[in-house]
Amino acid sequence: MSTVLLVEDDDNTRERLARIIEATEGLSLFGAVATVTEARALLEKGAPDVLLTDLGLPDGNGIELIRRVRQGDRRSEAMVISVFGDERHVIAALEAGAAGYILKDGTTEHIGKSLLQLVAGGSPVSAPIARHLLKRLHPEPDAASASREEPILSDREVDVLTAVAKGFTYNEIAEMLSISFHTVSSHVKHIYRKLEVRSRSEAVYEAVNLGLIRMDD
Amino acid sequence: MDSRPGRQFSWPAVTLVLSVTLIMLLAGIQYYRYASAPPRDVIAIGEARFLDTETLKPPEPESGAWRKVALPHDWRKADVEAREGWYSIELKFRVPPNRLWGLYVPRVTSNIAAYINGENIGSGGRFNDPVARNENRPLYFSIPNGYLGNGINTLNLRVKAAAGKHGYLGPVYIGPDEVLRPVFQRFYRLKVVVVEIATASLVLVAVLMIGLWSVRREDGLALWFALVCLAWALHNFNVLVVEIPVSVHVWECVRYLSDGWFAVMLVIFTHRLLDMRLPRFEFLLFAGVSAGSLWLCAIDDAQTFFHIANSYWVTASYLLGLYPAARLFSAWLKTGDSEYMIAVCAGVPVLLTSGHDWLMLNGQVPPHHGLLMQYSAATLLLGFTVVLLIRYGRAVNASEELMRTLESRVRQRGRELESNYRKLRKLEHEQVLANERERIMRDMHDGVGGHLVSALAMAENNDVPPERFRELLGNALQDLRLVIDSMDQTDGDLASVLGMLRARLQGSLEQSGIRVRWKVGDLPLIPELGPDRVLQIMRILQEAITNVLKHARARTLTVRSGADEHSVFIEIADDGKGLPDKEQRHGHGLGNMFHRARRAGLTLEIGDASPGTCLRLTVPLNPQ
Numbered sequence: 001m002s003t004v005l006l007v008e009d010d011d012n013t014r015e016r017l018a019r020i021i022e023a024t025e026g027l028s029l030f031g032a033v034a035t036v037t038e039a040r041a042l043l044e045k046g047a048p049d050v051l052l053t054d055l056g057l058p059d060g061n062g063i064e065l066i067r068r069v070r071q072g073d074r075r076s077e078a079m080v081i082s083v084f085g086d087e088r089h090v091i092a093a094l095e096a097g098a099a100g101y102i103l104k105d106g107t108t109e110h111i112g113k114s115l116l117q118l119v120a121g122g123s124p125v126s127a128p129i130a131r132h133l134l135k136r137l138h139p140e141p142d143a144a145s146a147s148r149e150e151p152i153l154s155d156r157e158v159d160v161l162t163a164v165a166k167g168f169t170y171n172e173i174a175e176m177l178s179i180s181f182h183t184v185s186s187h188v189k190h191i192y193r194k195l196e197v198r199s200r201s202e203a204v205y206e207a208v209n210l211g212l213i214r215m216d217d
Numbered sequence: 218m219d220s221r222p223g224r225q226f227s228w229p230a231v232t233l234v235l236s237v238t239l240i241m242l243l244a245g246i247q248y249y250r251y252a253s254a255p256p257r258d259v260i261a262i263g264e265a266r267f268l269d270t271e272t273l274k275p276p277e278p279e280s281g282a283w284r285k286v287a288l289p290h291d292w293r294k295a296d297v298e299a300r301e302g303w304y305s306i307e308l309k310f311r312v313p314p315n316r317l318w319g320l321y322v323p324r325v326t327s328n329i330a331a332y333i334n335g336e337n338i339g340s341g342g343r344f345n346d347p348v349a350r351n352e353n354r355p356l357y358f359s360i361p362n363g364y365l366g367n368g369i370n371t372l373n374l375r376v377k378a379a380a381g382k383h384g385y386l387g388p389v390y391i392g393p394d395e396v397l398r399p400v401f402q403r404f405y406r407l408k409v410v411v412v413e414i415a416t417a418s419l420v421l422v423a424v425l426m427i428g429l430w431s432v433r434r435e436d437g438l439a440l441w442f443a444l445v446c447l448a449w450a451l452h453n454f455n456v457l458v459v460e461i462p463v464s465v466h467v468w469e470c471v472r473y474l475s476d477g478w479f480a481v482m483l484v485i486f487t488h489r490l491l492d493m494r495l496p497r498f499e500f501l502l503f504a505g506v507s508a509g510s511l512w513l514c515a516i517d518d519a520q521t522f523f524h525i526a527n528s529y530w531v532t533a534s535y536l537l538g539l540y541p542a543a544r545l546f547s548a549w550l551k552t553g554d555s556e557y558m559i560a561v562c563a564g565v566p567v568l569l570t571s572g573h574d575w576l577m578l579n580g581q582v583p584p585h586h587g588l589l590m591q592y593s594a595a596t597l598l599l600g601f602t603v604v605l606l607i608r609y610g611r612a613v614n615a616s617e618e619l620m621r622t623l624e625s626r627v628r629q630r631g632r633e634l635e636s637n638y639r640k641l642r643k644l645e646h647e648q649v650l651a652n653e654r655e656r657i658m659r660d661m662h663d664g665v666g667g668h669l670v671s672a673l674a675m676a677e678n679n680d681v682p683p684e685r686f687r688e689l690l691g692n693a694l695q696d697l698r699l700v701i702d703s704m705d706q707t708d709g710d711l712a713s714v715l716g717m718l719r720a721r722l723q724g725s726l727e728q729s730g731i732r733v734r735w736k737v738g739d740l741p742l743i744p745e746l747g748p749d750r751v752l753q754i755m756r757i758l759q760e761a762i763t764n765v766l767k768h769a770r771a772r773t774l775t776v777r778s779g780a781d782e783h784s785v786f787i788e789i790a791d792d793g794k795g796l797p798d799k800e801q802r803h804g805h806g807l808g809n810m811f812h813r814a815r816r817a818g819l820t821l822e823i824g825d826a827s828p829g830t831c832l833r834l835t836v837p838l839n840p841q
């Protein structure tokens with residue numbers, strides 16, 4: 001049984017999502033709160049398997065919470081609740097360590113499936129996000145950088161992302177590449193991890209440059 | 218050259234120029250007086266006996282009709298018709314000189330030979346025509362020790378005038394060499410060396426001016442000045458050359474013509490200096506002086522030639538020379554420009570000396586000083602060279618000023634352009650923003666707005682089932698998402714647009730239980746594909762897929778894409794019941810789809826696929 005911490009300030013949505021989590025076999029609610037403060041208080045006591053959080057919260061941003069659980073000892077999984085699932089809003093959360101998003105008005109089935117996929121070691125991804133991940137982690141080879149830099153994504157990961165960006169589902173991709181659904185899903189999760197690590201190392205790099213972090217302590 | 222609007226008299230400049238001219242004039246006169254001063258403490262011979270005979274040896278003292286004359290002896294005044302004659306002077310010594318003595322003849326026309334006690338001690342050159350011409354140079358003859366004896370010695374001087382000239386003998390001096398020779402040399406420098414230097418300077422300046430003219434052809438000023446200098450140099454050669462290399466006629470023609478043409482060149486030069494264009498006047502002048510030249514040269518008879526030349530030609534030349542002086546003077550008065558005053562000041566000595574020469578040639582002034590005009594070359598050269606330098610200095614200033622204004626204009630122009638460009642950029646930016654705002658407004662109005670208004674109307678009607686309500690609101694949200702997706706940077710990649718669309722429709726597709734066959738391959742990029750057209754494409758395809766889900770009762774939905782070299786196509790095909798009859802189509806929003814396609818420059822085709830329907834949307838690769 002995997003535990004889910006739900007952070008959502010809209011009462012109706014929170015109640016609906018809480019119901020869906022409770023109703024999904026294999027999931028249970030770690031807590032359902034409306035603010036960052038409340039969520040922090042809960043996280044003091046323990047760690048959920050999954051953090052499901054809205055981004056725009058009354059007293060802060062869900063990204064803070066994502067970072068916190070990702071850097072905690074448990075390395076909880078994180079997922080974002082989004083109204084539109086658009087690139088602009090979701091990417092920052094993915095960089096902080098979230099592995100996918102659910103739409104606020106998503107169907108019960110879809111939301112349950114996404115959460116289960118996450119705890120099972122995979123991740124959902126949508127076409128626009130896949131396209132962004134490709135742009136970010138697999139830039140078009142240009143003469144200067146490509147020759148020197150080690151490619152971040154494996155060929156298989158690139159294949160998966162490219163197919164997702166064109167609208168293919170995991171099942172279709174699995175069939176095209178002769179691999180299992182689970183393998184596709186875990187490829188995607190790996191890609192999310194790479195984005196997270198890369199974002200963090202870039203952030204550290206920038207912080208060191210700015211003198212905010214000293215590397216020797 | 219530059220035009221000078223009414224300039225005020227600049228009194229400091231006037232004073233400066235006048236002072237410099239006056240000082241130069243006084244210094245020149247002073248030098249002339251110093252150099253031409255007669256020797257002292259020697260025997261000055263002021264009278265002699267004269268006999269106009271053409272013997273080659275000194276005539277016998279008793280022969281013929283010797284008569285007493287005073288020196289200077291001007292044959293023209295004394296009505297001596299002959300060209301040749303002898304002077305006899307008696308010198309008494311109680312103690313004869315026992316060292317080198319000399320005979321100094323400051324002025325003679327034209328040639329002289331000296332004899333002491335019948336012994337020739339020297340001559341000024343040839344006595345046969347063309348006679349050596351010494352009227353403009355002093356002569357000095359050494360008297361060797363022993364030539365002058367105790368008691369009475371006889372000094373005989375043979376004098377011969379050149380053709381067309383009247384004989385003349387100024388005072389002569391006899392004395393010790395060391396006293397007399399320096400006096401001769403001093404006067405020689407004045408009469409010969411100075412003129413040589415002046416002539417060389419004229420030629421040099423002429424060469425420089427021609428050089429200047431050759432690199433600045435459009436400016437004739439330098440050329441005309443060079444011609445003035447050359448004509449004058451020719452005039453000076455007459456003064457300097459003793460034994461002429463050609464016949465008297467040719468030489469005298471050249472000598473008189475040089476005077477006339479000097480005046481002509483001066484006139485043209487003055488016109489150019491004053492920027493006056495008088496082509497008719499100049500043509501007539503050329504024609505007249507040319508005709509006069511030919512006429513003068515054609516005169517064979519020597520006496521007539523010299524009469525015409527001295528009386529008319531030189532007079533005409535002199536009067537012509539007054540014209541440029543008058544022009545320059547009036548220009549100075551009119552404009553007050555100091556460069557004209559300098560020219561006038563430089564011209565005054567020329568007028569005075571050439572006036573003297575003119576009067577002398579016509580017998581109005583005794584020829585004690587000989588020709589003088591050659592000396593005024595110095596002031597004219599100096600003055601006119603200064604004028605030309607001022608001219609060029611001003612021209613250089615003007616062009617530099619022009620460059621400066623040009624540069625500053627270019628800079629200002631650059632600034633204006635930049636600011637215009639910035640304004641334009643701002644306007645463009647505002648235009649882009651306005652267009653985008655308008656597009657979003659339109660999209661909202663078309664999609665979300667319409668759905669919400671419809672939902673509001675439904676909410677007022679209690680009979681509407683909640684499912685309809687949910688559907689409408691779902692549609693509104695869906696459309697909003699399409700609008701948001703369309704704003705994504707798609708980079709013209711239609712495959713990813715299809716990917717986005719499928720992600721959006723995933724819920725409805727899963728719910729419908731229809732089988733989706735997704736046949737989307739790599740598509741060429743269409744960089745011109747803006748958010749507006751992306752949205753229209755997504756709406757058309759969404760509408761098409763929704764129609765299939767709602768109306769077609771199909772089991773399979775196929776989405777296929779492909780491309781040829783002109784376009785990209787997207788096909789949506791189903792295996793359902795096919796299109797309804799025309800009358801029943803209105804609910805399917807087909808008209809709206811065609812309208813959107815037209816607006817976005819797309820081609821939409823819908824046809825039977827038996828079984829089912831096939832919709833094909835074509836996007837041109839290079840929309841014109």
